[in-house]
Amino acid sequence: MHSLGIAFDLLFGSPIILYSIIGLIWGIIGGSLPGISASITMALLLPFTYGMAPVQAIVLLACTYIGAEYGGSIPAILIRTPGTNSAAATVIDGYEMKRQGRAGEALGISLWSGVIGSLFGLLMLIMLTEPLSWVALAFKPTSYFALGILGLSVIASMTNGSLLKGLAAAVVGLMIATIGTDPISGVTRFTFGSPELLGGVEPVLIMIGVFAVSELMMQSGSKGLGGVSEQVRVRLPSLSMMNRLKRSQFIGCLLGTFEGLTPGGGGSIAAFLSYNEARRWSKEPEKFGKGSEEGVAAPETANNTVASAALIPLLSFGIPSSNSTAVLLGGLLIHGLLPGPRLFEQNADVVVGLYLGSFIATLAQILVGILLLPVCVWLVNRPRAYLAGFILALILSGIFTLNTSLADLGIALGMGLVGYLMRRAGYPLLPLILGVVLGHMVESSYRRSLLLSGGDHTIFLEDPIAVGLLLASFVFVTLSLVREFRDARNAKLKDAHA
Amino acid sequence: MREHAALRDLAGGIVVLVIAGLYYWAIGDIAESSLSDDVGATGLPRILAYILAGFGLILTARAVMAGALSPAPRPAAEASAPSEDEDETSALPRALGFLAFGVAYVVLVPIIGYLPAIALLIGAVALYEGAPRNWKTLATALGGALLYWGIFVKLLGVHQPSGWFF
Structure with missing residues (x-):
């Protein structure tokens, strides 16, 4: 009842609705700009929050996060460029749908799934903050290592008949992740004396390079740049389609909640895992990778669920599970707010305001999303030749905002060439991305585990969470191998009969 | 067409081997630290270099077995028409020009x-x-x-x- 009273006070006695909507709009626009991730969109707001009341500042940042998670899917679908890391999985079927002239449908599914994911994540946030936060507390380095392996095991079922090439690409991704400062000893590795590489190569540079730059190169090399030549209107899914998407959205909600609760999990892993599981459980798995509606719904539901669920370990223990929640933690600290049980006791208005603001932003997402999408669609629906120039300019300008470093531009362009050559040689790009994203977590948690055990590898078997996650990884890989061998055998039999 | 794919895979396999070699060579520049653990700063990179080299060898061998090095006879009629391979060859300079x-x-x-x-x-x-x-x-x-x-x-x-x- 006390919380309800605070909620009413905030709703009618403060501009919380305004801050929610502003945050949402800012997040959608920021998230839809390639190179500006959710965390950057939020970080850009941080200086403006100094003069605000704590509850307004936190609502603004949290709603920006919600908006950016959805906004990231817009360029993923329209120009094959994930606006945020967690929208990378949306590229697979979202862009394929766009190529089939179904961009509006893909955007509508993304919007609807985002709302479902946000609502579910918010419900989990409100209901499970305290009890489930014990899971996050129980995570040890061994569990983190197993989580990274689980994320990498997804590669096996994403390579579509080229498992070896996919694994090679993943190893190259892991190699890129070793660039920079060693997580344990602090020794520099593969920096070749360049100070720009001391902090490693940011995954967003790799993503923009191999996805966006290579796509521009591919299209330039074939028949000119493919813009959105057809008339695109946002098409929210019909009732029958909503019914069809329920299964993949349910998977996205569950995995999004799990990954949101898991420190280090994040939206990218949740999106890829959900995509993988949605395909596994789909009645039409063969459509995945070829413009499947479920292939858009699952990752979008998952990453939007993560945006809310990731606040659970942050609010309970002050553990930021992603860059974005780290920025939100920064927002809390700016206003002298320390996460933890005391936050609920001493600053209940901030916690309740956060819940309320997130709820408002989630509901408003449908309307704001529909109103803003035509603007975004208009931006990419220009003549093809001009679009190429604008997209390349946007990519290069966006990348510069990360660290205001020209070296970043060089890295992204270099990765564009790598991505282009990989595509020409038939190597899948996604394993490379997963290797880069998960590499640091896998290595640092593996070595920390061995430090704790004095080099004894049985430590991984002593942690039940790690054992469960490693077993799940084993099942993923085994099933994928069986499927690959079965498909190869069937193809040989077909050749023999022909 | 199948020979072209095998040749492409052969090139890909060789590039993977070269990357593994260069990466392994660069490991030599990593300094030792007294703060280092049992695995060390070079531990994972070495393992990755070995694994990638292994993949490169398998990819190369597989491409050779698929006929990458065997000369492919080409019908005269087909040779006179612009092939998909030639389209791909012209696409590369254009893409590089874009970059x-x-x-x-x-x-x-x-x-x-x-x-x-x-x-x-x-x-x-x-x-x-x-x-x-x-x-x-x-x-x-x-x-x-x-x-x-x-x-x-x-x-x-x-x-x-x-x-x-x-």
């Missing part, structure tokens, strides 16, 4: 500044992709540059590189 605009931007932007550099980039890429040489392209390039300058420099407050002019 060159990005590289040129990186070189030029600290010299001439963000606004003129981004206008040049938009205009040059549009012309390269087939836009007509008229006032519309010029206006689009200038308008686009102003738009990005407004968004990034004015709205977001991100300092883009300044040069001699801006």
